[in-house]
Amino acid sequence: MSASPACLPTSPSGRVTPATVPISLGERSYPIRIGQGLLADPQTYAGLPRAAAALIVTNATVAPLYEAGLRQALAPHYAKVHTVVLPDGEAYKDWPTLNRIFDALLEQGCDRKTVLFALGGGVVGDMTGFAAACYMRGVPFVQVPTTLLAQVDSSVGGKTAINHPLGKNMVGAFYQPRLVVCDLDSIATLPPRELSAGLAEIIKYGPIADMAFLDWIEANVEALRAGDAQALAHAVRRSCEIKAAVVGADEREGGLRAILNFGHTFGHAIESGLGYGAWLHGEGVGCGMVMAATLSQRLGLVDAAFVARLAAIIARAGLPVAAPPLDAADNAGRWLQLMRVDKKAEGGEIRFVLIDGPGRATVRAAPDALVREVIAACSARA
Numbered sequence: 083m084s085a086s087p088a089c090l091p092t093s094p095s096g097r098v099t100p101a102t103v104p105i106s107l108g109e110r111s112y113p114i115r116i117g118q119g120l121l122a123d124p125q126t127y128a129g130l131p132r133a134a135a136a137l138i139v140t141n142a143t144v145a146p147l148y149e150a151g152l153r154q155a156l157a158p159h160y161a162k163v164h165t166v167v168l169p170d171g172e173a174y175k176d177w178p179t180l181n182r183i184f185d186a187l188l189e190q191g192c193d194r195k196t197v198l199f200a201l202g203g204g205v206v207g208d209m210t211g212f213a214a215a216c217y218m219r220g221v222p223f224v225q226v227p228t229t230l231l232a233q234v235d236s237s238v239g240g241k242t243a244i245n246h247p248l249g250k251n252m253v254g255a256f257y258q259p260r261l262v263v264c265d266l267d268s269i270a271t272l273p274p275r276e277l278s279a280g281l282a283e284i285i286k287y288g289p290i291a292d293m294a295f296l297d298w299i300e301a302n303v304e305a306l307r308a309g310d311a312q313a314l315a316h317a318v319r320r321s322c323e324i325k326a327a328v329v330g331a332d333e334r335e336g337g338l339r340a341i342l343n344f345g346h347t348f349g350h351a352i353e354s355g356l357g358y359g360a361w362l363h364g365e366g367v368g369c370g371m372v373m374a375a376t377l378s379q380r381l382g383l384v385d386a387a388f389v390a391r392l393a394a395i396i397a398r399a400g401l402p403v404a405a406p407p408l409d410a411a412d413n414a415g416r417w418l419q420l421m422r423v424d425k426k427a428e429g430g431e432i433r434f435v436l437i438d439g440p441g442r443a444t445v446r447a448a449p450d451a452l453v454r455e456v457i458a459a460c461s462a463r464a
């Protein structure tokens with residue numbers, strides 16, 4: 083995949099010039115709009131399916147920051163704009179909280195044309211998308227991602243889900259939004275730890291698809307961590323372009339799309355093994371990428387310098403690179419047990435996304451003994 087120019091141009095107002103990345107999926111195609119000042123602009127939402135009502139789904143942290151702006155932007159388009167505010171946290175990506183969205187829809191008498199708006203990070207986005215897929219067998223929805231992670235990954239591509247105590251994102255559906263609105267201004271209120279978590283999913287696109295993008299990230303990681311609008315604009319746009327190309331080629335993960343899960347097999351084990359919310363999703367992915375790259379090296383697919391370089395970029399992004407202990411008595415055994423629940427596993431055999439040379443990914447199994455060595459080596463990493 084070819085790289086895009088170093089930065090988006092700036093408009094005369096000093097703002098980043100808005101960009102649109104299309105997702106091409108036939109009749110399920112939609113645009114990803116990227117820019118500043120988009121969230122509270124009524125124009126952003128022109129052209130969506132007509133309906134009597136909209137339901138904003140958000141959480142207790144995001145609502146005070148952005149719900150009023152979105153509500154006033156939607157007012158010209160819908161006679162009624164309702165809001166449901168969910169509790170905040172990965173631990174609430176579950177059935178009882180999902181049910182609160184259905185409660186709100188039914189209590190407000192929402193019909194099958196009602197448009198749902200997911201206002202928040204990946205947790206709100208994944209749950210709102212799943213609710214939209216299920217309510218009256220499917221209503222339209224729009225993603226308004228307010229975290230960096232959601233803007234570069236979770237809001238795009240139509241994977242929706244809730245967690246199960248035995249496994250991450252185990253219950254869900256493929257269901258595409260009608261529009262994704264990435265307002266870069268919302269990143270300004272994001273805590274630094276959450277911003278770093280988003281960088282993990284940005285870094286991921288380099289080793290799997292575009293080493294020139296990894297070079298750019300390496301040179302701009304401090305600007306990204308500082309919230310520089312130009313740098314964020316480029317990172318969000320290039321990430322969405324890569325994701326759009328992969329999803330456009332393999333919407334339902336028949337094969338290629340699995341490469342977007344680089345670092346996730348180890349990362350999901352960390353998330354569920356430590357208890358949802360202890361490590362952020364992006365932190366699990368950051369450490370998981372180091373572990374998956376180390377496994378790639380031990381299989382002879384990349385060299386040690388590649389792994390060291392990737393680990394250094396991940397650490398500079400403010401992410402953990404050392405594997406946490408998941409069980410005092412049988413640590414590697416617990417890791418393997420958790421990873422067997424991964425959606426890529428087939429017949430109990432874990433399948434890893436590995437780097438098959440810089441900028442190229444492959445999905446394959448590895449011997450348990452080698453995986454145990456990798457867990458031990460990455461646990462020891464300072």
Ligand code: NAD
Nearest residue numbers: 143170203204205228229231232235236241268271272363
């Ligand atoms: P999140 O949704 O928990 O948001 C992180 C935190 O930031 C939350 O406390 C949230 O309330 C807060 N927040 C959101 N926007 C804010 C803002 N602008 N200012 C201040 N605080 C803000 O986490 P996330 O990292 O956005 O998403 C992680 C989730 O996404 C995981 O559940 C993961 O499984 C999922 N995910 C899904 C996909 C997919 O393809 N569907 C891809 C990657 C991740």
Ligand code: GLY
Nearest residue numbers: 239241339342343
């Ligand atoms: N985040 C992985 C995917 O969308 O496939």
